[in-house]
Each structure stands twice: as structure tokens, then as C-alpha cells.
Amino acid sequence: MKKMVSISEKEVEHIAWLAKITLSEEEKKLFTEQFNTILEYFRIIDELETEGTPPTFNVQNLENVFREDIVEPSLSREYSLKNASKKEKGYVKASRII
Amino acid sequence: MKSSYNLSAKEIVTKISRGESSAEECLSSFFERIDEVESRVHAFITLDRDAALQRAKEIDGKVKRKERLGKLVGVPVAIKDNLCTRDVRTTCSSKMLENFLPPYNAHVVEQLLKEDAIILGKTNMDEFAMGSSTESSYFGTTKNPWNLAYVPGGSSGGSAAAVSARESSIALGSDTGGSVRCPASFCSTVGLKPTYGLVSRFGLIAYANSLEQIGPLARSVDDLALLFEVISGYDQRDSTSIRASTQNYSEFLREDVDGLKIGVPEEFFGEGVDERIVKIVWKGIDCLEKLGASYSEFSLSTVKYALPAYYLIATSEASSNLARYDGLRYGYSSEVGSDDWSTTFSNNRKKGFGAEVRRRILLGTFALSAGYYDQYYLKSLQVRTKIRLEFEKAFKKFDVLAGPTMPILPFKIGEKIDDLLALYMCDILTVLANLVGCPAISIPCGFVDSLPIGMQIMGPMLGESVLFRTAYTFEKCSKFTDYSPKL
Amino acid sequence: MSKKITSVVVFSKEEFAEDVVIGLEVHCQLTNLRTKLFCGCSSEYRGEQPNTHLCPICLGMPGSLPVANRKSVDDAMMVALALKSEIAERSLFFRKNYYYPDMPKNFQITQYDQAGGIPIASGGEVSIQVNHENKQIRIRRIQLEEDPAKLVHLGSIDTSPYTLVDYNRAGIALLEIITEPDLKSSKEARVFLQKLRSILEHLGVSDGKLEGAMRCDANISIKKGNRVEIKNISSFKEVEKALNFEIARQRAMNSRGLKVEMETRHWDDVKRVTISLRTKEAEHDYRYFPEPDLVPVEISKEKIAKISQIIPELPDARLDRFVKLYKIPSYDAGVLTSDKAMADFFEECIKLYPDAKTISNWMMTDLLRWLHEKDIEIKEAKVTPQHLVEMIKLIDDGTISGKIAKSVLPEILNTGKTPSEIVTEKGLLRIASRKDIELLADRVLIENPKAVQDAAVDEKAIHYLIGQLMKLTKGKADPQLANQIIKEKLKKQSKSN
Numbered sequence A: 001m002k003k004m005v006s007i008s009e010k011e012v013e014h015i016a017w018l019a020k021i022t023l024s025e026e027e028k029k030l031f032t033e034q035f036n037t038i039l040e041y042f043r044i045i046d047e048l049e050t051e052g053t054p055p056t057f058n059v060q061n062l063e064n065v066f067r068e069d070i071v072e073p074s075l076s077r078e079y080s081l082k083n084a085s086k087k088e089k090g091y092v093k094a095s096r097i098i
Numbered sequence B: 001m002k003s004s005y006n007l008s009a010k011e012i013v014t015k016i017s018r019g020e021s022s023a024e025e026c027l028s029s030f031f032e033r034i035d036e037v038e039s040r041v042h043a044f045i046t047l048d049r050d051a052a053l054q055r056a057k058e059i060d061g062k063v064k065r066k067e068r069l070g071k072l073v074g075v076p077v078a079i080k081d082n083l084c085t086r087d088v089r090t091t092c093s094s095k096m097l098e099n100f101l102p103p104y105n106a107h108v109v110e111q112l113l114k115e116d117a118i119i120l121g122k123t124n125m126d127e128f129a130m131g132s133s134t135e136s137s138y139f140g141t142t143k144n145p146w147n148l149a150y151v152p153g154g155s156s157g158g159s160a161a162a163v164s165a166r167e168s169s170i171a172l173g174s175d176t177g178g179s180v181r182c183p184a185s186f187c188s189t190v191g192l193k194p195t196y197g198l199v200s201r202f203g204l205i206a207y208a209n210s211l212e213q214i215g216p217l218a219r220s221v222d223d224l225a226l227l228f229e230v231i232s233g234y235d236q237r238d239s240t241s242i243r244a245s246t247q248n249y250s251e252f253l254r255e256d257v258d259g260l261k262i263g264v265p266e267e268f269f270g271e272g273v274d275e276r277i278v279k280i281v282w283k284g285i286d287c288l289e290k291l292g293a294s295y296s297e298f299s300l301s302t303v304k305y306a307l308p309a310y311y312l313i314a315t316s317e318a319s320s321n322l323a324r325y326d327g328l329r330y331g332y333s334s335e336v337g338s339d340d341w342s343t344t345f346s347n348n349r350k351k352g353f354g355a356e357v358r359r360r361i362l363l364g365t366f367a368l369s370a371g372y373y374d375q376y377y378l379k380s381l382q383v384r385t386k387i388r389l390e391f392e393k394a395f396k397k398f399d400v401l402a403g404p405t406m407p408i409l410p411f412k413i414g415e416k417i418d419d420l421l422a423l424y425m426c427d428i429l430t431v432l433a434n435l436v437g438c439p440a441i442s443i444p445c446g447f448v449d450s451l452p453i454g455m456q457i458m459g460p461m462l463g464e465s466v467l468f469r470t471a472y473t474f475e476k477c478s479k480f481t482d483y484s485p486k487l
Numbered sequence C: 001m002s003k004k005i006t007s008v009v010v011f012s013k014e015e016f017a018e019d020v021v022i023g024l025e026v027h028c029q030l031t032n033l034r035t036k037l038f039c040g041c042s043s044e045y046r047g048e049q050p051n052t053h054l055c056p057i058c059l060g061m062p063g064s065l066p067v068a069n070r071k072s073v074d075d076a077m078m079v080a081l082a083l084k085s086e087i088a089e090r091s092l093f094f095r096k097n098y099y100y101p102d103m104p105k106n107f108q109i110t111q112y113d114q115a116g117g118i119p120i121a122s123g124g125e126v127s128i129q130v131n132h133e134n135k136q137i138r139i140r141r142i143q144l145e146e147d148p149a150k151l152v153h154l155g156s157i158d159t160s161p162y163t164l165v166d167y168n169r170a171g172i173a174l175l176e177i178i179t180e181p182d183l184k185s186s187k188e189a190r191v192f193l194q195k196l197r198s199i200l201e202h203l204g205v206s207d208g209k210l211e212g213a214m215r216c217d218a219n220i221s222i223k224k225g226n227r228v229e230i231k232n233i234s235s236f237k238e239v240e241k242a243l244n245f246e247i248a249r250q251r252a253m254n255s256r257g258l259k260v261e262m263e264t265r266h267w268d269d270v271k272r273v274t275i276s277l278r279t280k281e282a283e284h285d286y287r288y289f290p291e292p293d294l295v296p297v298e299i300s301k302e303k304i305a306k307i308s309q310i311i312p313e314l315p316d317a318r319l320d321r322f323v324k325l326y327k328i329p330s331y332d333a334g335v336l337t338s339d340k341a342m343a344d345f346f347e348e349c350i351k352l353y354p355d356a357k358t359i360s361n362w363m364m365t366d367l368l369r370w371l372h373e374k375d376i377e378i379k380e381a382k383v384t385p386q387h388l389v390e391m392i393k394l395i396d397d398g399t400i401s402g403k404i405a406k407s408v409l410p411e412i413l414n415t416g417k418t419p420s421e422i423v424t425e426k427g428l429l430r431i432a433s434r435k436d437i438e439l440l441a442d443r444v445l446i447e448n449p450k451a452v453q454d455a456a457v458d459e460k461a462i463h464y465l466i467g468q469l470m471k472l473t474k475g476k477a478d479p480q481l482a483n484q485i486i487k488e489k490l491k492k493q494s495k496s497n
């Protein structure tokens, strides 16, 4: 049986960086603790032998669902960007890259 | 005479189309009820009174001009706030989307409007549908109309509470791991998680795409079938939409369970399921037997693996779905300052999301990350296959499976908020249908200490008709749906 | 007139380096599609106002769902067949998760070959000609994916105080073609890209001349050192520059004993340098998983057979045909077919003027040299097949000399005027009238009495006098006639003496 590894604070920090979520020091501690509790319980799935079992990505047997290459009207710029808080000259304004 | 808000959706349709009542009168009755109880129940995040009134007037015009009337003419509907409504704010109960105005309507919203329903407003939910109690909402907790100190269940808690409290005739929720059935059970309403692909997800703000479906909530199976007829059906904008011919589900509402074979998995009554619930639900099954069905107990050995598999799959998909909320095109955003984009995004996401959402995003990110993918995500998908296979086998033997919807009674607000695992465990019986993709319905089955209990009936893929028939027969016999909370 | 034209094929004089290993990830927009990959927004975003070609889907709005463009799959199949790739019976769309301001959803819908992913096609090869040798560049896989938005920086990326985003490009259908690390130089990279572009253009799926329609990322390592990824190379013209810069940078680091870091760098086409994006290695944890909102693509053998039937003539076949039919050297045919527009131009000319050799010679020498000097493509030049043929006909009928023609061609290319217009305007008509040349010859003989005297004994003096006559006419005199007349006059003078 594979053993589920426990997760360290450092790993939580890395995961938070991957997920682009800032965590406070307290949260880092709390989440680490909670993740370990949850994963400890989740360890139960290791019991189930699944070797050779294909994964279920989707419960359906659908394939080849397409749309035709036909142009549909786009939204007006004002309407598309009405929820964007920072705009300049019709562009959406984002922070610097580097 | 009953106030309009006490009428069933079917009765409202009949009255309005016969001209016995106007849509405006009917709507006013609901608004009076809302004024009376909403401050205590807090089912809604946004009420769209002006637009609703406007629509009621339009509908009355149609009636007067003897135009074709829709299947839900004049029926007030409450909509979970993760379904996009054009120019009406759609928040997912999150600070992140506090001011989000979608530029389009969800498919189900279009269908409701096409059938002349009246949208009352947007209902409260767990933030981004992540929860089973509606306590993680940024806009405050919804109260259970049967006892205001208790949670209504979740995540579609607002929709179930609105229907139960008679603030709305019918409602829409979404069900990723039980989010329609759990609050239906806790609030003593009927709730359906349809077969995956029967209702277009276009316009449903995604939590976990491969698991979730939009589902109807109603006070009776009759109304449920009527609403389901309207929202189900093929939509080319959702690639997972099934090209099944639209059915007249109301036709399946027959008082007849003669010869119906019910499978009762031992695991549905096993460890962690409240003894009082076990007793009540068995009574329900016995009742069905008396009405002509037969049942046998059997074992579904994979049940205990469902919850971890569900949470790992759901949070994995969620971690990706919720990546789009960076504050750029929509959503909570701090100033564009001297920070770089990565820091800005991370701060927006910290401030815009509540703790449970962040926790699930991180859990899902972890499950998909390098080195853990096979062990967590892929393993869960394999477990999912095993569960599906076991269900397929069960449905070769049985027409439906029955058991409790929830393993526990509605609990007090705040009672479980710090016990994460206990909260996750609430979903132990509901997540199965989401993993398998099959339909499942929760119907009122009785009360313990004046708190509602729901019975869950699951059917094979596209087996909605047998669920409606079973639920309808049970409802006619048990009459639990006639009960209403005293508010 | 048959000349070796190696000097004309105009790649930089970078030496062939055994220790350079380059692999490319080429992103080709399927420009023949009218709509984006997953929504009905028009794909014609070039020259449009920013953020005007958007809908909830390509903006990644909450609740929106993608639906795949049927034609994108046909296009991908055509490319796969052209590159001899194996088309997957069943392929899947995957999500590639990473954050960047150009990503509406902060994941890209693409395809993958690991974690259970299956791209639409795998394997294949492209043959290229470098230094007169044939070489096969292997293809690893071909996948369909969506284009990100376009970022606009104020000046250079590393000094811009903020970034502006235009989402119009977001969701445009891309075909990503990934090579094995078979390329050994920046020149090979350029030749490969040019060939690939020619193939796509012959298929009619992508117009590589459109700005940004063909972009690539390059992975490069030197002397088995760390692999550096260069992003944002916007055309095959840029690839050579970017790689040359990077090779020089890495060589300089090596010679100074510094370690080349494994990193991602950005090609800044304004400053013409690569800039470190300072990404952590961990950022490459893309957490790929199947896109749950899309269903598998299944391609039957029948469908493949049907698509094979509509594959048009490809550059390699066209090359062979040019050699056989027009009897031009294989190398020339290779150059001409490396650009569809060039090959079309050539055949258009032949329709008007059947001497393929002459056409090919003009194109391979003066025309190509000029295009390279200007760093433009034949489509961008103002020349038409009619122009070139007209010019050749002017030489044939003696209106201008071949030498004059060499000065006329750049004029045509620059201005788009017809050859006769230019000849008339600039007074370049050949002087072929005996009377005119005789008068000028008289003048030359009078002005050069010494040479006339020497002519009797020294052949060189005769040539000098002919040269003076040509100079006087700025080369417009018919050289044969000039020769003849000078000799006649000298003979006459010596007789009369």
C-alpha cells in the first residue's frame, strides 16, 4: 500500500504560490494542519485496488461535439469590459510583467 | 381562499392562464410574503422587484391578448446566485464577484423566460457552491425556515429556504456533490440532481464541471417535474449536453410503484448515519413496499471511497475553474500599483475569496501538482470508474436505490464550522450520484424534533421518469410535502 | 548565364556549430477559419480596435463554456497528413494551468501527450535543404490550442510601468507543431520555419505572412549545457536573430566560465535581445488535466481518407515538378517552392513567357537579392509577374540591354511602375539606330586622336574607343552595333590615310 505523504508548511506555501493566493503566516499553519487531517482521512482510497482500471474523465460516451465555423456577433467593447475595473484606451490595464 | 404564495406552481399557471388571477396579483402576494419573512430567513442576495413587476405586467398583457402562454406562466422562480443573469449581479456569494454583472443569461434562465416564469431574484449559497450549510456565504448565512437557529443545508441553501418559506414557488439550485439534495432534505422540499448532461450548464458558474448539474427545487414532485421539463433539453452551447428528446416528465407522475424493485445498500445506513434518520427512512421504504414495490438489501462496497474521490476531483477542477478570478476582466481588484502582476493577482485572490474557497483551491492545486497527480487525482478517477461499475451492476438488478439523503440532521448555525472533516462528511451519501452521473432525488420523508428528514432515491442514467414516479407515489401517500414551516 | 547562386540565399554567415541543439514549438494560427477555436467571434482581429472581438467564452467569463470549431479539426488533419504524422483515433483536450495576464481563464485549452493526454497527431517529419544538403527534421507532436491575448507594453517589456491587454486574439485557433531537437543552427531553424510555412500555405490553412500568424518558442542548449527557452519569437525572420543572440550570449557565458541557467527568456524584438523572465522552474508545473467541458475528438479511417483526397500539391512535390517540367536546377526549385507566393509568381510568369530558365534566373538572382536586402517578401514587393515578363521582353526585342534591365528591376520593385514606364521616364531606351551611333562614334574618334592612332597596331585601343562610346551613351548603345561601327570607321580612316 502506498503511503500518503504528509504535507509540510513549505509545501503549502509553494502550492499557494502556484495557485496565486497570498497566505498569512497563521493561515499557512492552519491550512497545513487541516490538509494533513483531510489527507489522512483520504488515505482510505489507497485500499481500493485500481491497477489497470481506466480513469473516468467524464461519465458520458459523447465524442465529436462541434460547432460550425460560422461567425456570430461579438459584444460591444463597453459591454465586454464593463466589469473590468482598470481600462485605458480600450485596453484592460494590468500590472507590469517584470 | 389560500394566498397565492401558498398555491403550487401548477395552480398558479392554471389560474393565470384562465384569467382567474393576474400575474401581478400573484407576484404581489409573494412579495408580501417576502416582506414578512425574508428578514428572518435571508434566502436572497439580490431581489429584482422592479424587473419582476415589469415582467408580470407583460405576462398579463399576453394573457389579455390571448397570446400563447408558457408552461410556467406567471410562476415566481428564485435562482441560485451562481447562474448568470444578464445585467443582474451574480455573485456566487463571494466578495470576488460582489459587483459582477454578467453580459448574458444562463441557458436555464433563457428557458424560464421563454416559458413566462418570473424571476424574483438571486438566492444565497455557499461561496462558489463550496459547502453544505450556506455558512460560507460572503453575504451572511441563510436560516432554516423550520428552525431559524439551524442551517438550511447547502450549497443551494437560499433556494431551498425560499421555496420552503413560501417566498418563491419554485427555485433552481446546482448540485456538485449534493448541493440541491442536501438543502432539499434539510428544508423539507423536493430536489433533483438530474442525469449529467440533461440540463445545459451554459451560464452556470463552474465549481466542478464533470460532476455538477443544475437542479430544480419545489414543494411537490408535480412542480418539480414541471420545472424540470422547462430547464432540461439539448443545448449546443454545452458540449456535454445530451441530445435526448425533450420529455413530458409530468406524464410519469403516476401513483404506481407496482413491481418496482428497490435496492437498499447497507452502506447507506451504516456508520456515521444518525440512528433516528435510519428509522425514519426505513419507514419510508416500508411505505413504498406497502404500495407495491419490493426491496432487498445489498452491499455497495465502494461507497466509502466516494467522499475522498469526490473531494479530490471536485477541488482539482475547482482549482483550475477559479484561476480566472484575478481581478482583471471582472471581480475584486485592488489598485494597479507598483507591484508586478503576480503579486497583484495573488493579493486580489487573497482578498476576494473566503477561507473555504481558498482552502479548496489549494487542495485541488495540490492534488494536480507534479508528484501528486497520480496518487491523488488519477487515483480518484480510477476510484470513480470502480464506483460507476458497481452502480451499473446494481441498476441491472434494481430500478432504483433508496436511502437517506443526509447522514445527519440539520445542525445549528456555527456548530460545525470549525470541524472541517465533519462538514465534508455530510456529503457522504450525495456525492455518489455526482461521481456516477446518475439522477437522484431527495423527497421529504418525515421529521425528527421538528427538523426535516429527506429520503434519497437514485436511478440509472436517464432514469428520471422512474424517480418521478416513485417520488410522486410516495408523496401522495406520505403527504409530507403538505407540511410547511411556521414562520 | 547559369550561375551558382549560393550567395543569394541570404542567411547570415553564422558558422555551422556541432554543439548547438535547438527544438522549436511553432504556433500557427489557422487563418482560414472564420471564427475562433471555441466561440463564434470573428477571427479577423488584425487592424481592429482593441477588445472588439469578444464574447463571454473568449473572455473566460464565469459560466461560459467552449464548443470546438469543427473545421479546426479538418485543418489539423490536413497538416498532420502533410507532415506524415500519425493522426490519433481519439484525442483529448487538456487544460494547461498557469497564470499570465494574457490568459483569460488562467489556463489554456490545449492538448498533451502525458498524464493520459492524447494530441491530435504525433510523429512526422519535414525535409529541409541547408547548404545544398537534405535533412529531415522530426516532428514530435501536433496539437490544437487557443491563442492567448495580446499584451501591449509601453516600450520594452522590462521597463513598461504597466501592461495593456487586448483580448481580440484570445481564443484564435492555433496549431502547435513541436519538433524534436534536430536543429543544429539558427539558419536551420529559419529554413525549417520557412519550409513549414510554405507547407501550411500550400494547404491553405494558414497565411504565414499575416502579422503574428506564425510564432514560436525555441529551446536551445550549447555544449550539452542547460536548456534555455526563448519565448515571443514572432516570425521566421526573427527566429534567426533571436537564436543568434542567444547563441552568442551563451558562448560568451561559457568562455567566461559562467554557468548558463535553465530559464525562460523573452525575445525583445525592440531591443533585439533576450531578457530573463526570472521564472522559477516550478512554474513549469502546469497541472495538466482533461478539459471537462469538451468531449473527445474521434477520427475514423474513412475521415482520414477523405481529407487525404483534398490535400493539394505540397512544396516537395512542386519542387520535383519544377525540376522535371521546367528543367531548372533542384536547388533553384527548392528556393522557389520554399515560399508559396514565390512559386506561384514563378508559374504565373511562365504562363506569360515560356522560357522558365530565364524567369528562374532573374528571380534567383536580382529579385531575391533585392528582397533580402529590403528584408521583405515577394508579396510585399510591388512587382507582378506581368512586370517581370514585360521587362524580359524589352530585353528580347532590343529596347533595353540586359545591363539596363538590372537597374530597371529595383525601380519596378520600389515603385510598382511598369518597365516601359520606367524606361521611358528615365530615358533608358537602347540606342540601336545606326545613324545615331555613327554620329556618336565620330565624336569619340575626334576626341581621342591618340587612341585612333594606336588602334592600327594595338587591339586594346579599339576596345578603349568602344568603351568610350558606351560611356557616352551610359551603356544604352547596342554593344554589337557600337563595336561594328567603330571598327568600320577606323578601317575607313586608315584607308583614307
Ligand SMILES: [Mg+2]
Pocket (backbone or CB within 6 Å): C110, C145, C176
Ligand atoms: Mg502550447
Ligand SMILES: [Zn+2]
Pocket (backbone or CB within 6 Å): C036, C039, C040, C041, C053, C054, C055, C056, C057, C058, C059, C171
Ligand atoms: Zn468569443
